[in-house]
Amino acid sequence: MIARTGGFMIIATWNVNSIKARLDHVLRWLGEHKPDVLMLQELKGLECPADAFRQQGYTCAFVAQKTYNGVATLTRTPVSPLLTRLPGDEADEQARYLEVEHSGLRLINVYAPNGNPVDSEKYTYKLQWLERLRLHIAGLRAKALPFVIGGDFNIIPEERDCYDPKAWHDDALFRLESRQQFRALMNLGLTDALRVSNGNGGEYTFWDYQAGAWPQNKGIRIDHFLLSPDIADRLRSCRIDKAPRGWDKASDHTPVLLEIGL
């Protein structure tokens, strides 16, 4: 890795499970960490609290729909969205993808489909969505465009990213087809930023609300930063901030922070 000694940029991602329910957490976290970029997933409503973000010094680009999904990308300076939908299916109306240009790179914010139950059309939608993502990213790679993909991929990449692989064996987040699709994406030459520094696994980004998953640390790693090769060469660190998962009325996901040299 080549870490330049000059400036650096911090990009974070966080599935907040409703921005309305989690606004105070997001504002607190922004104040504590002051990232350059924050990618949010699961807004779960049409509203984006731009005024509150502005008071913290951020502007907000977002795509939203009623009740479900929704992603927002917060930056210090305004950005123009390049894509507000994942290409490849004109009929797909779900708000799961936002691509913007910022600081000479593409910031790609994703909320991939859950896919459960696996015997339903939700699973085929998930696999098709991931294939569309792979095809689009292949296009960026062909043009050698630098990018950071951040967000909730709803995929546990490997056994070491899960407290109990047997418990998740047949789940859409861990099924063979889902992991194959994730590897196909990685095989475009991408770097899983957290994987670089956690060879032993056991670091998680999601803990279920149920059954004491959080106090027992029964988590899974499904929120990721995937980097194009030139950005991977600038990787300084990637880490999970577990603190917000322990706050009162927390999201079931916790933020991931990425630091890259400028």
Place this chain on the structure above:
DNA sequence: ATGGCTTTATGCTAAAGA
């Protein structure tokens, strides 16, 4: 455990999440 919480919504029950 047959999902044990949490959130949203033409709301007081259902659907979705992971």
